[in-house]
Amino acid sequence: xxxxxxxxxxxxxxxxxxxxxxxxxxxxxxxxxxxxxxxxxxxxxxxxxxxxxxxxxxxxxxxxxxxxxxxxxxxxxxxxxxxxxxxxxxxxxxxxxxxxxxxxxxxxxxxxxxxxxxxxxxxxxxxxxxxxxxxxxxxxxxxxxxxxxxxxxxxxx
Amino acid sequence: xxxxxxxxxxxxxxxxxxxxxxxxxxxxxxxxxxxxxxxxxxxxxxxxxxxxxxxxxxxxxxxxxxxxxxxxxxxxxxxxxxxxxxxxxxxxxxxxxxxxxxxxxxxxxxxxxxxxxxxxxxxxxxxxxxxxxxxxxxxxxxxxxxxxxxxxxxxxxxxxxxxxxxxxxxxxxxxxx
Numbered sequence: 547x548x549x550x551x552x553x554x555x556x557x558x559x560x561x562x563x564x565x566x567x568x569x570x571x572x573x574x575x576x577x578x579x580x581x582x583x584x585x586x587x588x589x590x591x592x593x594x595x596x597x598x599x600x601x602x603x604x605x606x607x608x609x610x611x612x613x614x615x616x617x618x619x620x621x622x623x624x625x626x627x628x629x630x631x632x633x634x635x636x637x638x639x640x641x642x643x644x645x646x647x648x649x650x651x652x653x654x655x656x657x658x659x660x661x662x663x664x665x666x667x668x669x670x671x672x673x674x675x676x677x678x679x680x681x682x683x684x685x686x687x688x689x690x691x692x693x694x695x696x697x698x699x700x701x702x703x
Numbered sequence: 704x705x706x707x708x709x710x711x712x713x714x715x716x717x718x719x720x721x722x723x724x725x726x727x728x729x730x731x732x733x734x735x736x737x738x739x740x741x742x743x744x745x746x747x748x749x750x751x752x753x754x755x756x757x758x759x760x761x762x763x764x765x766x767x768x769x770x771x772x773x774x775x776x777x778x779x780x781x782x783x784x785x786x787x788x789x790x791x792x793x794x795x796x797x798x799x800x801x802x803x804x805x806x807x808x809x810x811x812x813x814x815x816x817x818x819x820x821x822x823x824x825x826x827x828x829x830x831x832x833x834x835x836x837x838x839x840x841x842x843x844x845x846x847x848x849x850x851x852x853x854x855x856x857x858x859x860x861x862x863x864x865x866x867x868x869x870x871x872x873x874x875x876x877x878x879x880x
Contacts, residue, residue, distance in 0.1 A: 560841060569749030571880045580776075594749065614783050615880040618824050660874075669758035669870045670796065670856070672769065673822075674750050675876035691780075703780070 559693065567594040570676040576691050577648070580684035584626070584649040586616045589661055589678045593636040599661055602633045608679065610699045614680065618677075625629050625650040630656065644678075651684045652673060654694050726856035747783070749774045750877050757873070763861025771833050773877050774849040781846065784839040787852060787876045789823030789830025804829040804857060810855040811835035818859070824876050833875065 549696040571593040579585025593599040606618040621627065630645035646657060656677040683690035692703035715756025751772040760765045773786055786811070795801040804819040812835040833839075833852050844850075856873075858864075 555850055561819050567749055567751035567772070569747050569774075569775075571745045571747035573748045573749055573775075574744045574781075590745075592749075594751075610880060616785060616821060616824055616880055617822075619826065659705055662872065666756040666758070666870060668870060669756060669766070670871050670873045672755050672757070672870050673874045674752060676748060676750065677878055679879075689862045702782075702818070 551673055557646055563679065568592065568599065568659075568676060569594060570659060570672050570678055572678075574679045574681065574691065576681045576683070576687040578684070578687040578690075579648060579682050580651050581626075581649045583639075584647045585680075585682050586645070586647050587680065587691045588643050590641050590655070591636065591676070592641045593638060596638045600633065600694075601636060601642070602660045603629055603631070603659050604660070605629070606658050606677075608654050608656050610654075610695065612699075614703065616677075617656060621651065621655060622650075624625045625653045626657060627657070646680070647674055648680060648682055650682055652682065652690075652694065652698075654681050654698070656680070715865070718869045721771055725806065729788065735777055744776070744796075745780075746879075748777070748877055748879055750786075750875055752875050757856060759856075759858050761861065763858030764789060765856040768853045770854040771852045771875060772849055772856065773834070773852070775839070775843070775879065777879055779846055781841055782833070782880050783841055783844075784877055784879050785835040786831040786839070786852070787824050787830050787874075787878075789825070789827070789874050789876070790818070790824065790871065791827075791874060792861070793827070794871070795819065795829075795873075796858075796869040796871035799865035799867035800828070800869075802844045802864060802869060806859045808857045808859050812852055823874075824878060 571590050576585055579588050591601055604619045607622045609617040609619055626649040628647045636642045651693035656679050658677050660673060660675050662673040681691040681694050695701040704789040726847050753770045790804040793804055793805045795804040807819050809816045816831050819831055821831045833854055835852055
């Protein structure tokens, strides 16, 4: 009787589409770097679900709107971002650290992660995207976000 | 003479008592050793979407609502979080024909939002904000918290599309600013 109960639970766990929570940390970071001396940084993507997860990364420039909207743009030609990897698989309940190297004198860019689990023969599958936003200044990392928000986008700090 | 001895004894005793160094005063105090503690709590942002797949019946009704939980732990320098639900292109589902994003109707947190025709983070007009009316703005909302939103989807005029299997991907993105 107990074996049947466990079997039912196993079948449900395997077949029922489940939640797949994902997390990125930190969300925003400020780094010091230039075109001559690139900045180096890292961030962590966490797979909080009980199934492995495939993640793909792409780099984008950002347009910050006054109403709080964020628009992703193709990466500015003046910005170079190298990632330690562009796609990888995270085991269940595990973290994965991504390293980056970025060259620009003053810029903001996003490392946009895309995560999809499962396939569906009919209907919609759900994808989750979490951006890691990096503000880079040549003079100092401190207050770099505030400077770029104010000077480049006319936004409050 | 005896009296003199007694007086001297008493005086010596008094002197000993008065000038005796207390035992505890003989202890030596060391320097104060300190251990500095540092803790850098990293900011984080996460999304949970349940279920991972949605199917539609013949009338275009979804198999169930999508529950989206946005969880954040952010510094006080942040202004808010915008949560988007969007399709990557103007086609939401492809198959024997294309079903446009504008034909996918969504009810967000019980309020009808129409089709996916609003600005999305990729610069297109195939999205909507899944946070609905409950925008996550700071400091009105706490800098550490979570919000649960539900999206119930349907396909407008589902019976008018060529019979067959249709597939697509609905994207959820949260951006902190």
